[in-house]
Amino acid sequence: xxxxxxxxxxxxQTRQSIAxxxxxxxxxxxxxxxxxxxxxxxxxxxxxxxxxxxxxxxxLLFDEDEQQESELIGAVRDRPAGQSIPQALRDHFVHGAxxxxxxxxxxxxxxxxxxxPALRAYERGMWTRHETALAHAIAADIGAPEDDIRxxxxxxxxxxxxxxxxxxxxxxxxxxELFGLLEDGWRAxxxxx
Numbered sequence: 001x002x003x004x005x006x007x008x009x010x011x012x013q014t015r016q017s018i019a020x021x022x023x024x025x026x027x028x029x030x031x032x033x034x035x036x037x038x039x040x041x042x043x044x045x046x047x048x049x050x051x052x053x054x055x056x057x058x059x060l061l062f063d064e065d066e067q068q069e070s071e072l073i074g075a076v077r078d079r080p081a082g083q084s085i086p087q088a089l090r091d092h093f094v095h096g097a098x099x100x101x102x103x104x105x106x107x108x109x110x111x112x113x114x115x116x117p118a119l120r121a122y123e124r125g126m127w128t129r130h131e132t133a134l135a136h137a138i139a140a141d142i143g144a145p146e147d148d149i150r151x152x153x154x155x156x157x158x159x160x161x162x163x164x165x166x167x168x169x170x171x172x173x174x175x176x177e178l179f180g181l182l183e184d185g186w187r188a189x190x191x192x193x
Contacts, residue, residue, distance in 0.1 A: 011053075014043075015063065017043045017045070018039065018043040018050055018053055019060060019063040021039050022039045022043075022060035022061060023060075025042060026060075026061065026112055027108050027109070027112060030112070030116070031057075036051075036057055039060065057118075058119055061109070061113070061119060062126055065126055065129075068126075069129075069134075072130055072134050072137070073133060073134065075088045075092035076134070076138055076141055077137055077141065084183060085138055085141065085186065086154070086158070086183040086186050089158045089182075090175045090178075090179035090182075090183075093175055094165070094175045127163075128159070131152075131155050134155040134158070134159065135151045135152040135156075138151040154186060157182055158179075158182065161178040161179065164178060
């Protein structure tokens with residue numbers, strides 16, 4: 001593993017400072033009542049610098065987009081031997097990606113997103129962007145072409161299931177039920193192939 005140089009560390013610190021300032025302000029006053037300049041001032045950067053790190057105001061709250069995609073692909077590619085793809089994705093949403101749900105600010109963050117149309121739309125778009133990469137990882141795993149409809153469907157349904165799971169008080173039970181449906185269909189499809 002290579003160590004980051006000073007310049008890269010400074011960029012990461014600046015990015016984190018901007019994201020932290022945005023989250024703090026948005027949680028305190030709401031997304032629509034906070035301006036980008038105010039966030040930049042709180043983070044002690046220029047607006048230009050803020051936009052070098054984040055392409056939009058909405059992106060300030062979803063600063064782990066690339067990491068989330070990588071983790072989704074890893075859930076498929078690095079799953080234990082004998083574990084099905086739907087089971088691996090279920091575990092990822094409950095224990096991996098769901099790990100953020102244990103953060104003390106997660107409930108406040110979730111309320112902010114669900115109560116702000118622009119943030120709901122951005123989050124949905126973010127997950128849709130991951131769909132193709134996830135479908136390709138599934139296809140590679142089973143030796144299917146990248147455009148395999150079964151893999152695209154499983155990716156879509158798994159990502160849609162995430163929204164339903166996180167809206168339930170018992171995420172583990174919700175995940176078990178939804179991914180149980182996906183598991184049954186996926187297994188039947190694999191047996192027919």
